[in-house]
Amino acid sequence: MYANQYGHFSDDGREYIITNPRTPKPWINVVSNGDYSFMASQTGGGCSWRGNAGQNRLTRLYQDLIKDNYGKYFYLRNVDSGKFWSITYQPTQTPYQKFEVRHGIGYSVFTYEVEDILSVMRMFVVPGDPLEILEITVTNQNSKPKRLDLTGYFEWEAGIHPDEHREFHKLFMDTAFDPAVNAIKLKKYMWGFGDKKGLGNNVDWDFTGFFAVSEPVKSFDTDKESFLGMYGNEANPAALAQPELKRHAGRFGDPVGALQNALDLGPGESKTLVYVIGCTTLGKNEIPDIVSVYEDPDSLIKKYADVNGAKKAFAAVKKLWDELLDGDRAKTPDPAFDVMTNYFAKYQAISGRIWGKTAYYQTSGGYGFRDQLQDCQIFFEAKPELAKKQLRMHAGRQFQTGDVYHWFVTYQGWGARGNCSDDLLWLPFILDSYLEETLDFDFLHEIMPFADGGEATLYEHCKRAIQKSLTRFSDRGVPLMGSHDWNDGLSAVGPAMKGESFWMSSFLYMVLKQFKRHAKLMKDHEFIGEMEEKARQIKKTFNEFGWDGEWYLMATTDAGLKLGSRENEEGKIFLMPNAWGILSELIPANRVETVVKAMKKYLLRDYGTVLNFPAFTAPRSDVGYVTRYAPGLRENGGVYTHAATWAVSAFAKAGHPDLAYKAYAGICPPNRTMDPDRYLAEPYVTCGNSDGPISPYYGRGGWSWYTGSAQWLHRVAVRDILGVRATYDGLEIDPCLPPTWNKFTYVRKFRNATYNIAVKRGTAFKIVADGKDITGRIVPDYRDGKTHEIVVTAV
Numbered sequence: 001m002y003a004n005q006y007g008h009f010s011d012d013g014r015e016y017i018i019t020n021p022r023t024p025k026p027w028i029n030v031v032s033n034g035d036y037s038f039m040a041s042q043t044g045g046g047c048s049w050r051g052n053a054g055q056n057r058l059t060r061l062y063q064d065l066i067k068d069n070y071g072k073y074f075y076l077r078n079v080d081s082g083k084f085w086s087i088t089y090q091p092t093q094t095p096y097q098k099f100e101v102r103h104g105i106g107y108s109v110f111t112y113e114v115e116d117i118l119s120v121m122r123m124f125v126v127p128g129d130p131l132e133i134l135e136i137t138v139t140n141q142n143s144k145p146k147r148l149d150l151t152g153y154f155e156w157e158a159g160i161h162p163d164e165h166r167e168f169h170k171l172f173m174d175t176a177f178d179p180a181v182n183a184i185k186l187k188k189y190m191w192g193f194g195d196k197k198g199l200g201n202n203v204d205w206d207f208t209g210f211f212a213v214s215e216p217v218k219s220f221d222t223d224k225e226s227f228l229g230m231y232g233n234e235a236n237p238a239a240l241a242q243p244e245l246k247r248h249a250g251r252f253g254d255p256v257g258a259l260q261n262a263l264d265l266g267p268g269e270s271k272t273l274v275y276v277i278g279c280t281t282l283g284k285n286e287i288p289d290i291v292s293v294y295e296d297p298d299s300l301i302k303k304y305a306d307v308n309g310a311k312k313a314f315a316a317v318k319k320l321w322d323e324l325l326d327g328d329r330a331k332t333p334d335p336a337f338d339v340m341t342n343y344f345a346k347y348q349a350i351s352g353r354i355w356g357k358t359a360y361y362q363t364s365g366g367y368g369f370r371d372q373l374q375d376c377q378i379f380f381e382a383k384p385e386l387a388k389k390q391l392r393m394h395a396g397r398q399f400q401t402g403d404v405y406h407w408f409v410t411y412q413g414w415g416a417r418g419n420c421s422d423d424l425l426w427l428p429f430i431l432d433s434y435l436e437e438t439l440d441f442d443f444l445h446e447i448m449p450f451a452d453g454g455e456a457t458l459y460e461h462c463k464r465a466i467q468k469s470l471t472r473f474s475d476r477g478v479p480l481m482g483s484h485d486w487n488d489g490l491s492a493v494g495p496a497m498k499g500e501s502f503w504m505s506s507f508l509y510m511v512l513k514q515f516k517r518h519a520k521l522m523k524d525h526e527f528i529g530e531m532e533e534k535a536r537q538i539k540k541t542f543n544e545f546g547w548d549g550e551w552y553l554m555a556t557t558d559a560g561l562k563l564g565s566r567e568n569e570e571g572k573i574f575l576m577p578n579a580w581g582i583l584s585e586l587i588p589a590n591r592v593e594t595v596v597k598a599m600k601k602y603l604l605r606d607y608g609t610v611l612n613f614p615a616f617t618a619p620r621s622d623v624g625y626v627t628r629y630a631p632g633l634r635e636n637g638g639v640y641t642h643a644a645t646w647a648v649s650a651f652a653k654a655g656h657p658d659l660a661y662k663a664y665a666g667i668c669p670p671n672r673t674m675d676p677d678r679y680l681a682e683p684y685v686t687c688g689n690s691d692g693p694i695s696p697y698y699g700r701g702g703w704s705w706y707t708g709s710a711q712w713l714h715r716v717a718v719r720d721i722l723g724v725r726a727t728y729d730g731l732e733i734d735p736c737l738p739p740t741w742n743k744f745t746y747v748r749k750f751r752n753a754t755y756n757i758a759v760k761r762g763t764a765f766k767i768v769a770d771g772k773d774i775t776g777r778i779v780p781d782y783r784d785g786k787t788h789e790i791v792v793t794a795v
């Protein structure tokens with residue numbers, strides 16, 4: 001499927017198979033169990049971390065998308081000839097007889113063959129334990145016996161990344177070789193945090209790092225200089241010109257992990273060595289949010305650095321991901337749609353965004369308040385309890401005054417606080433969708449802490465977020481932009497708390513409408529009255545001051561200048577207020593077509609919908625850093641994939657299936673990979689942005705993996721194109737059939753029942769559920785643990 005000169009999807013769509021190591025950019029996998037994670041590129045590059053890659057990086061990688069030269073590398077050596085090569089393309093780049101990398105759901109498999117020696121390395125993270133397994137099978141395909149050895153090598157980082165001072169940090173590290181478990185172990189007596197008294201650099205790194213192998217080693221080393229040689233490098237390490245590694249360990253080196261095993265193979269013979277790399281806590285718990293029990297590395301090593309242990313662990317990986325991805329399954333005439341909806345968008349959102357929180361373009365120390373909240377919607381169909389967990393975590397990062405940390409780190413929970421106008425509102429917004437999915441109204445009563453002390457029900461948390469937003473209005477009654485709105489790059493529009501955001505009008509309006517339902521449940525009549533009045537005001541001012549003739553303004557600046565107006569030379573029209581104006585129903589019916597026409601004319605392109613047009617070509621200090629990007633990049637007139645998904649929803653809602661599908665297909669990664677040297681990014685995950693038409697690299701994808709677009713790509717596909725939506729009363733089915741589709745099927749779990757939906761194009765809308773005609777578009781909420789056959793005729 002979707003084959004190009006670099007690779008293709010497997011027939012079942014669950015793997016991407018790379019057949020040429022020189023992809024136009026690193027094509028990576030981000031593999032996580034929600035605690036321990038690694039990323040790996042097709043060349044063998046990558047690194048590992050626990051908790052998050054910013055505060056607790058285990059192995060080193062300095063960001064370099066061109067060289068892609070940091071990894072956990074393994075070398076095979078022919079002991080008789082002295083020839084050696086890495087079993088991945090990097091670092092030796094040895095000409096090969098066979099190369100293949102399979103990035104799968106929860107694992108990657110690297111196949112390499114040199115001199116008739118075939119190596120297959122399967123890498124994965126063990127569910128529920130803080131370690132990864134690298135299972136390497138070497139086969140001698142030659143008719144002669146071979147005397148080989150296998151050497152694994154990587155650099156420890158152990159703590160905060162990037163470490164601002166490597167030479168300083170290495171002074172606190174301590175390595176040892178433990179022959180009882182064939183393992184190198186690492187300790188570090190300093191972590192860049194303060195102690196309980198607030199004294200900096202005064203706590204241990206609360207972990208043990210380990211690198212172990214299933215068989216007794218021939219030799220080991222833990223010092224970089226000794227392994228590479230002074231002025232040496234990974235492509236040609238000094239250690240591989242010597243019979244054995246030098247067995248350095250202790251406190252005085254530059255810590256790496258290197259293990260060497262002998263591997264003599266007769267003709268046709270295979271052997272499997274199982275390596276584990278992991279990170280267990282010491283359980284001292286000086287740092288809040290770290291597991292406070294001691295975890296024993298030795299028992300984990302014994303369990304998993306073992307051929308059978310690894311096999312069992314891999315079966316657990318399959319099971320975990322089957323459960324996580326099994327919430328819904330589409331079969332449509334568009335295989336790209338199916339592959340992304342069924343597997344890869346969900347996998348990316350969970351493994352990459354919510355759990356790993358890191359990729360080649362961005363390392364994160366924690367959570368974006370709005371980011372991972374939006375992402376957690378990916379759990380709705382299969383595991384809504386995991387979305388609930390995310391909602392709890394974010395509620396705890398809110399202050400008593402209703403505002404929230406814009407982002408917060410995993411360990412210690414601190415972050416950045418400012419006057420961002422929208423982030424606090426994502427709490428009620430995502431809660432509303434969670435309740436639509438689950439009807440878990442008890443959750444509204446759950447007591448949760450505030451970041452600055454005190455506690456209140458989740459209802460109260462959300463209410464305070466809304467109340468805070470209701471204090472942020474301009475004199476003429478438009479919501480303020482504040483530090484910025486969803487578009488972080490609009491960072492200078494309204495810092496003086498005068499500039500307005502018309503996207504905020506739509507977002508807040510939507511939240512007010514939704515939250516009324518919950519306020520009703522809580523009999524909070526006074527607040528309902530307040531919200532209704534504000535909603536009326538927003539509707540009035542949005543349409544009065546926001547209307548620009550053919551579309552709606554984006555904003556006004558602190559100085560009162562318009563942004564996103566026909567009067568502007570650059571940044572004339574923005575996607576956000578227009579798409580959300582339609583979605584929130586703030587835009588009156590008689591203007592919707594005019595707005596759609598403008599969006600189609602200025603924003604919708606072959607590769608998706610751009611965020612604004614024309615891009616800014618010169619920095620504007622009264623608008624913000626969005627204008628400082630090169631024109632066409634990221635939020636500056638690029639296709640910002642996250643927001644481009646909302647164009648799909650808006651076109652669908654406005655009744656334009658052709659435009660909705662065009663807006664979807666343009667950003668659906670497998671489609672883009674038919675032109676991989678233009679697109680560059682991975683075919684199987686979304687990119688954060690692709691260059692807008694003004695860029696000489698129009699259509700070039702960047703910032704892949706770590707983007708909120710993955711979850712939304714799934715959500716708009718199923719809710720807006722397939723038209724299957726959770727409502728309080730049941731499952732609404734109202735497809736927006738792309739012109740080229742005449743049918744599809746969709747299996748969806750919904751509140752303890754399975755809905756087997758078959759949709760066909762016809763002349764009149766009709767739903768038959770279990771043989772009975774349904775009036776309207778909502779299929780009952782069965783909740784009976786059974787499977788129901790739903791036959792839909794759509795027009």
Ligand code: GLC
Binds near residue numbers: 489
């Ligand atoms: C980044 C941020 C996200 C923001 C978006 C648009 O993706 O993580 O929170 O909304 O940029 O600026």
